[in-house]
Amino acid sequence: MTLAAFVAIYFVHLAAAMSPGPAVLLGVRTSLREGFVRGTWLAVGIGLGACVWAAAAMFGLAILFKIAPALLTTLKFAGAAYLLYLAFKMWRHAAEPMTTELDEVVSARSNLGLVWQGIATQLANPKPAVFFGTIFLTFIPPHAPVWAYAVILGIVFFNDAGWNVVMARIFSLARSRAIYIGLKTHIDRVFGGLLGLLGLKLALT
Template sequence: MTAATLMAIWLVHLAAAISPGPAVVLAARTSLREGFGRGSWLAVGLGLGACIWACAAMFGLAILFRVAPALLSVLKYVGAAYLIWLAWRMWRDAPQPLSMDLPVGRGRRGASGLVWLGIATQLANPKPAVFFGTIFLTFLPPQAPFWAYAVILMLVFANDAGWNVIVARLFSLERTRRGYMGLKTTIDRTFGGLLALMGLKLATT
């Protein structure tokens, strides 16, 4: 495993991580509504979810999809349904005023809950499944040493978590937050519409 190979893997995955998708949308919305800290916990979960897909790719995901191609189709439709469900929730709740106070007897997700939400979002998203099961594997040399797998996982986590932390920071700024408060319904329904379009695209391609 050469430094050039690791650099190529890092760059191609970074390009995939920063491309628009459900992870970026949720990181932006969470930070707008709840602040940078909570958006960062979500980003950690997104990074861990990407690592799970990378592990699956390194240990046989492509073989599994070739043996059982219907599995990828099932994954695609489940992911599409999940994105459309999230879009419906965003659209439905958009007109409701944003309150920073929690209702009695209810609480927001804690840090661990946000991490799990990030992991679930990645696992339900066919975009990383397709990327890691195809493009990623073309850059992965056969019979790489164990240390190389560990380094690759660290690069994958740094790309996904790091980019979404940047997104969380940008969308948590006070100026951005004030603008959101004034345009909450429009922005939430825009985010919801984007997720719905992503879901429909997944289901029809």
């Protein structure tokens, strides 16, 4: 593969990673409530989840979905159910004070738990599967060497995790958190509502 091909893959995927979605939304909220470090752990999980979709696409996911379309439908509804569950939790706890809720969350979830939540959030949304199985694959030449696949997965992780680390830094700043504390109930309900809408959209399209 040429350097130009890797550059093209980098920018095409970066645009997809930066587009708003459940993972970015959850990353922003986690950083607001729990700080930069925990938002970064979630970002690592988001990057790993993107790598799972990318690897699956490079090794025949698109073909599998054509052979067994019911699999994509199953993934879609399972993902929608997970997003609606997260939306319900956000909405239900929106009115609780941040200090008490934060202590409970920190004690209940380890850093590894945040990584797994990032992975689960990515895998719950089959939209990346469509991106990686269509647009993404057109930039990878047939019979690319094995080392090229490793580099591409590194690009995918760097883009998805890196962008969400940037978001974690921005939304963990003292000013951002102060605004959040003052408007916590409204912001959490907006976030919950958006996640719910994304879940419904996923189920109905």
